[in-house]
Amino acid sequence: MSTRPDSFYDVMRRQGISRRSFLKYCSLTASSLALGPQFVGNIVHAMETKPRTPVLWLHGLECTCCSESFIRSAHPLAKDVVLSMLSLDYDDTLMAAAGFQAEEVMEETMRKYKGRYILAVEGNPPLNEDGMYCIVGGKPFVEKLRYAAKDCAAVIAWGSCASWGCVQAAKPNPTQATPVHKVILDKPVIKVPGCPPIAEVMTAVITYMLTFDKLPDLDSQGRPKMFYGQRIHDKCYRRPHFDAGQFVEQWDDEAARKGYCLYKMGCKGPTTYNACSTVKWNDGVSFPIQSGHGCIGCSEEAFWDKGSFYDRVTELNVFGVEANADKMGLVTAGAVGVGIAAHAAVSINKHKNTETHKKDSL
Amino acid sequence: MSSPAMTQEPVYVYEKPVRLWHWVNALALVVLAVTGYLIGNPPVVTGGEASDHYLFGYIRFIHFSAGYVLAIGLIGRAYWALVGNRYSRQLFMPEVYRLTYWKGVWHEILWYLFLVSEPRKHVGHNPLADLAIFLFFVLGSLFMIVTGFALYGQGLGEGSWADRLFGWVIPLLGGSQSAHSWHHLGMWYLVIFMMVHIYIAIREQYVSRQSMVSTMIDGWRTWKDDRP
Numbered sequence: 001m002s003t004r005p006d007s008f009y010d011v012m013r014r015q016g017i018s019r020r021s022f023l024k025y026c027s028l029t030a031s032s033l034a035l036g037p038q039f040v041g042n043i044v045h046a047m048e049t050k051p052r053t054p055v056l057w058l059h060g061l062e063c064t065c066c067s068e069s070f071i072r073s074a075h076p077l078a079k080d081v082v083l084s085m086l087s088l089d090y091d092d093t094l095m096a097a098a099g100f101q102a103e104e105v106m107e108e109t110m111r112k113y114k115g116r117y118i119l120a121v122e123g124n125p126p127l128n129e130d131g132m133y134c135i136v137g138g139k140p141f142v143e144k145l146r147y148a149a150k151d152c153a154a155v156i157a158w159g160s161c162a163s164w165g166c167v168q169a170a171k172p173n174p175t176q177a178t179p180v181h182k183v184i185l186d187k188p189v190i191k192v193p194g195c196p197p198i199a200e201v202m203t204a205v206i207t208y209m210l211t212f213d214k215l216p217d218l219d220s221q222g223r224p225k226m227f228y229g230q231r232i233h234d235k236c237y238r239r240p241h242f243d244a245g246q247f248v249e250q251w252d253d254e255a256a257r258k259g260y261c262l263y264k265m266g267c268k269g270p271t272t273y274n275a276c277s278t279v280k281w282n283d284g285v286s287f288p289i290q291s292g293h294g295c296i297g298c299s300e301e302a303f304w305d306k307g308s309f310y311d312r313v314t315e316l317n318v319f320g321v322e323a324n325a326d327k328m329g330l331v332t333a334g335a336v337g338v339g340i341a342a343h344a345a346v347s348i349n350k351h352k353n354t355e356t357h358k359k360d361s362l
Numbered sequence: 363m364s365s366p367a368m369t370q371e372p373v374y375v376y377e378k379p380v381r382l383w384h385w386v387n388a389l390a391l392v393v394l395a396v397t398g399y400l401i402g403n404p405p406v407v408t409g410g411e412a413s414d415h416y417l418f419g420y421i422r423f424i425h426f427s428a429g430y431v432l433a434i435g436l437i438g439r440a441y442w443a444l445v446g447n448r449y450s451r452q453l454f455m456p457e458v459y460r461l462t463y464w465k466g467v468w469h470e471i472l473w474y475l476f477l478v479s480e481p482r483k484h485v486g487h488n489p490l491a492d493l494a495i496f497l498f499f500v501l502g503s504l505f506m507i508v509t510g511f512a513l514y515g516q517g518l519g520e521g522s523w524a525d526r527l528f529g530w531v532i533p534l535l536g537g538s539q540s541a542h543s544w545h546h547l548g549m550w551y552l553v554i555f556m557m558v559h560i561y562i563a564i565r566e567q568y569v570s571r572q573s574m575v576s577t578m579i580d581g582w583r584t585w586k587d588d589r590p
Contacts, residue, residue: 219520221533229520231538245407245417255408264404271516271538297539306539313402316543325543326402329550336554340561343474350476351569 005051008210012047022047032204032279034226046211053210054109054117056148057091060141061134061168061177062123066159067093069196072282073203092136103137110151118209119152121145123161124168125183126175133175142183149184154215156190156205157181160298163191163223170304181222188215191222195298198279201227223273232269232295235277238262256292266310267294274299370590373485373583375449383439384578390431391503391552397425398549402542426514433507449486454500456492463489474562481570483590485583491562498555502548509535509545 012022026043030036059067071094090106092098097105109117123141126133131140149155157180160166168177181189192205205224208216216224233239241247241261248256248265263270269277272295276287288295294310297303307314313324321328376384400421407415443451457463466489472478474490482488487495512531515524516538535541567574573584 220529225520231516234517234519240412243419244412244415245404245419245421246412246415247404247406249406255406264406268539271542300539301533301537303537303539306537313546314539314543316540316547325546325550326399328547329553333550333554333557336557340557344561344565346476347565347569 007048007050008052009048011052029204029207032200033208043207043211050210050213053153054113055120055206056106056109056117056152057094057120057122058141058145058148059092059136060121060123060125060145060161061175062159062161064093064122065196066122066161066202067091069199070158070202071199073199106148110148114151116153117151118154118156118206119148119187120156120158120206121162121180122158124165124177124179126168126177127183128174128176133177145180145183149187152187154188154190154209155180155184156192158192158202159197160193160195160303163193163299164301164303166195167304170302189222190215190218190224193223193228193299194274195303197299198227198275198281200279201275219273221273227275227279228273228299230273232272232274232277232289236269236289237277238289259292262289262292262294264312265294266308266312266314268297268300268303268306268309269295272297272300370585370588372585374447374581375485375583376578376581377442377446377450378581379442380439380446380450381578381581383435383442387432387435387439388556390428390435391556393428394425394432394506395549395553395556397421397428398546401425402546429507429510429514432503433511436503436507452486452492453495456489456496458493466490467493481566483572483585494555494558498551499559502552502555506545506548506552509541509548513538513541513545 009022013019023040023044026047027037027040030040030043033039057067090102090109092102095102095105123134125131125140125142125145127142131142134141136144157163161168161177162180165173165177165179168175169179181191190205192202194201201224204227205216208224216226219225219228221228233242236242238259238261241259242263246255246258246260248260248262250256251265261267267289269289276295277289280287280290296309297306300306307316307324311324313326315322315324316328323331401418404418404421407417440454443454466482469478469482470488470490473481486492508528508531511524512528515522515527515529516532518524520529532538532541535544563574563578566572567576571586571589573582573586577583
């Protein structure tokens with residue numbers, strides 16, 4: 001018996017996964033990461049030789065939709081890999097242990113893999129009332145989060161809750177729910193937004209970090225470029241209808257049946273960065289626009305506070321006025337127009353008077 | 363410059379590049395406002411295959427082209443402020459640090475409220491016009507250029523010149539959807555400016571003591587009377 005720590009491959013073989021399936025998984029992962037075929041070898045090698053990096057998975061204020069999405073990862077192996085990778089080291093929703101036993105596991109992993117484990121955070125900490133709105137294991141979640149982040153290598157912010165705040169941070173945000181990157185300031189935070197994020201995106205991000213021992217390339221917002229580099233709109237299969245000017249105007253009109261662009265129905269595809277239109281959901285079956293409903297922009301910051309999901313020109317709150325830009329603009333322009341007309345009338349009147357006055361005096 | 367005119371002779375105020383810029387810019391703004399409104403509230407073509415039509419593509423193309431005209435025009439106009447005559451600088455620099463300037467603003471307000479019987483003569487902009495043009499047009503169109511190219515950069519993609527130069531604006535405004543809304547509101551800001559601007563220019567052509575609209579056509583400020 002060798003004493004080296006288990007690699008992913010060891011763990012997978014022990015779970016009864018054939019080498020053939022393992023290689024398939026590596027190829028799929030390479031292509032979903034947009035890597036060339038020559039990288040398949042790298043992934044295989046890393047999976048076979050590297051000691052597995054434990055992932056601690058914490059849950060704050062959240063709805064568990066990220067976990068639900070995650071365990072439905074399309075490649076059947078991905079979930080096995082990741083579950084063994086997490087090895088239920090610590091994930092209070094999925095692990096078998098509970099209570100003090102569970103907390104002990106977390107302590108042990110933190111000690112054993114100090115500075116090397118990845119901290120995955122689903123949900124966010126509420127800061128109001130000293131964090132009392134979310135208590136896990138008898139302590140405010142924010143304390144647990146800070147404690148676990150102290151010795152981690154990097155933090156993955158799963159989903160819109162951890163990345164932006166999501167629904168619990170929507171106005172007026174009574175619990176002061178705060179995204180992870182505003183609480184953990186001294187560690188790299190990778191945002192994987194979405195409500196939930198796509199399963200394959202989640203597994204690919206973790207696999208990338210394990211394979212290459214580095215963070216994926218991030219955009220200016222801290223999201224992995226490979227999945228959040230383009231908008232839904234840029235790769236939408238209904239895009240030709242957008243450019244043509246063929247839009248759905250009613251949910252039950254002919255255009256809706258023909259699958260025209262949902263822009264006028266408030267589709268947020270043009271303002272949303274995510275991979276839904278390429279990776280899709282549920283083993284590539286579909287995604288919201290394909291099902292006939294516009295994108296609601298769930299991976300964008302504060303998407304709950306951006307007005308209706310069903311308007312293109314959405315409501316704004318300016319100086320306490322809640323209206324969309326066209327309404328505000330039309331009302332103001334109308335008022336100015338009336339003002340101009342009145343001013344013009346007085347001017348003409350006055351001008352005439354002075355003209356006659358001048359003539360009289362001549 | 364914003365102080366009342368001291369001469370009774372015609373003055374050459376708006377040089378050729380300034381006049382050309384003014385009218386090209388005016389056209390660009392109208393095109394931008396119309397196409398911009400249509401981008402928020404698109405017209406619909408029905409029937410046929412998507413490949414038979416490109417209506418929305420054309421609308422967006424015209425909008426982006428006119429946006430370039432506005433931006434490059436403003437850069438050219440800023441350059442002319444450096445090399446042109448003394449009146450060419452007025453657009454960018456209202457003399458807000460002078461007390462007489464503010465007195466002039468007040469006088470103009472009284473004039474537009476019909477509370478003084480005779481307007482003052484001004485070779486360049488009057489002080490109130492100067493302030494309004496700066497606040498509404500200069501700042502307004504700068505805002506539109508910055509937000510516009512930031513949104514344009516989203517289409518060009520990450521790392522494009524527009525994204526590098528202006529991409530930072532989008533998170534600042536609270537994301538792409540909010541940036542669209544603010545850009546849309548900015549359109550109305552400029553539309554309101556244009557309404558008032560055109561009205562005042564035509565009005566002053568008739569009731570003031572100097573040339574107005576015609577000055578932006580031939581460049582000369584002429585006077586209707588000999589009094590100072």
